[in-house]
Amino acid sequence: MAKITLKNLRHSYYPNPKGPDDFALKEVDLDWQDGGAYALLGPSGCGKSTLLNIISGLLEPSEGQILFDGQDVTKLPPDQRDIAQVFQFPVIYDTMTVRQNLAFPLKNRGVDPATIEKRVAEIAEMLEVTDILDRKAAGLSPDNKQKISMGRGLVRDDVNVVMFDEPLTVIDPHLKWKLRTKLKELHQRVSHTMIYVTHDQTEALTFADQVVVMQDGEVVQIGTPEELFERPAHTFVGHFIGSPGMNVLPATIKDGQALFNGTAVALEGPIHPGTKGTLEIGIRPEFVSLGDTGIAGTVSRVSDVGRHAVVQVTIADTKISAVVNGTPPATGDTVHLQLTAAQTRLYADGWIASTPAQKESAA
Ligand code: ADP
Ligand code: MG
Numbered sequence: 244m245a246k247i248t249l250k251n252l253r254h255s256y257y258p259n260p261k262g263p264d265d266f267a268l269k270e271v272d273l274d275w276q277d278g279g280a281y282a283l284l285g286p287s288g289c290g291k292s293t294l295l296n297i298i299s300g301l302l303e304p305s306e307g308q309i310l311f312d313g314q315d316v317t318k319l320p321p322d323q324r325d326i327a328q329v330f331q332f333p334v335i336y337d338t339m340t341v342r343q344n345l346a347f348p349l350k351n352r353g354v355d356p357a358t359i360e361k362r363v364a365e366i367a368e369m370l371e372v373t374d375i376l377d378r379k380a381a382g383l384s385p386d387n388k389q390k391i392s393m394g395r396g397l398v399r400d401d402v403n404v405v406m407f408d409e410p411l412t413v414i415d416p417h418l419k420w421k422l423r424t425k426l427k428e429l430h431q432r433v434s435h436t437m438i439y440v441t442h443d444q445t446e447a448l449t450f451a452d453q454v455v456v457m458q459d460g461e462v463v464q465i466g467t468p469e470e471l472f473e474r475p476a477h478t479f480v481g482h483f484i485g486s487p488g489m490n491v492l493p494a495t496i497k498d499g500q501a502l503f504n505g506t507a508v509a510l511e512g513p514i515h516p517g518t519k520g521t522l523e524i525g526i527r528p529e530f531v532s533l534g535d536t537g538i539a540g541t542v543s544r545v546s547d548v549g550r551h552a553v554v555q556v557t558i559a560d561t562k563i564s565a566v567v568n569g570t571p572p573a574t575g576d577t578v579h580l581q582l583t584a585a586q587t588r589l590y591a592d593g594w595i596a597s598t599p600a601q602k603e604s605a606a
Contacts, residue, residue, distance in 0.1 A: 252307035282447035285457035
């Protein structure tokens with residue numbers, strides 16, 4: 244196992260890239276700590292698979308380096324990197340039995356038969372495929388084929404990292420939840436470094452200790468699920484994580500104060516000096532409440548989501564969602580919104596541009 248470092252990585256699929264738009268990865272500098280459970284989260288096309296394939300060696304980056312424990316492996320072929328990669332669609336040998344498929348990565352490395360038998364039995368039990376071990380892979384359902392594919396990725400215990408590229412795409416929804424939980428358990432047991440790629444925030448947040456959020460070939464934030472929820476470094480993270488996502492309101496600055504629709508809005512703390520560009524105020528619906536005073540607007544939609552309601556309020560042309568416990572107002576009502584200052588942040592050109600107020604020192 245190893246710490247994996249990505250240094251000044253850039254990748255273009257074009258032979259002569261002209262501008263940033265020609266790069267599938269723009270500039271990635273990242274450390275994956277040994278033993279971490281990571282999710283790589285971002286929308287389709289943002290460069291997740293490109294990044295994984297560079298780590299595994301299926302792809303050589305246009306620029307930059309990959310280091311395993313400080314050693315440059317950029318030019319090493321995949322089979323010399325000791326990596327397990329599970330793809331979106333099953334990669335198994337149809338003519339082999341399930342047992343032979345699971346044993347293959349070990350047999351290939353000359354592991355002794357007794358150890359192989361033990362490891363295969365463990366993995367099979369974890370994936371609940373013990374009863375089909377002697378069936379030919381060809382006849383299996385897509386679910387089971389993908390489970391075997393995952394098993395092949397998990398069977399070796401001497402790998403640097405196990406990477407999953409949207410592995411649950413073909414899996415039935417109720418099984419998805421179960422497998423994800425199993426992977427998490429497995430990580431806690433074997434403590435391999437694991438990188439789990441997904442475009443689904445629920446998958447990312449339940450699996451990972453650290454989530455790496457990507458957009459457009461760039462890493463926009465790395466943090467625990469709580470950190471990403473609490474303090475999105477970019478409005479994209481605010482949108483992408485949370486349901487509904489963070490409210491983003493057009494803003495201006497006057498005399499060091501943030502204004503929305505001409506009204507001063509208290510922020511978490513001071514605005515970064517020299518802030519300019521397109522300004523927005525970000526606040527999650529969980530921190531917007533209805534009161535007797537505050538910014539007035541009209542309720543444009545009320546949706547019931549189980550234990551609470553999401554009330555959408557329109558002010559000028561901006562829609563703001565609030566999570567409301569108790570009886571919600573009706574569509575068309577005039578309400579007043581109160582924003583929790585400590586959870587209200589300023590963003591400039593998408594990036595956070597306010598600093599939390601200094602905590603009072605415990606003097
Ligand atoms: P993700 O896995 O996040 O969906 P990818 O890494 O597959 O994203 O793709 C990132 C970008 O690179 C996309 O714009 C995609 O169209 C482009 N791309 C991916 N693979 C190739 C390829 N083999 N040739 C050219 N462009 C590619
Ligand atoms: Mg992909």
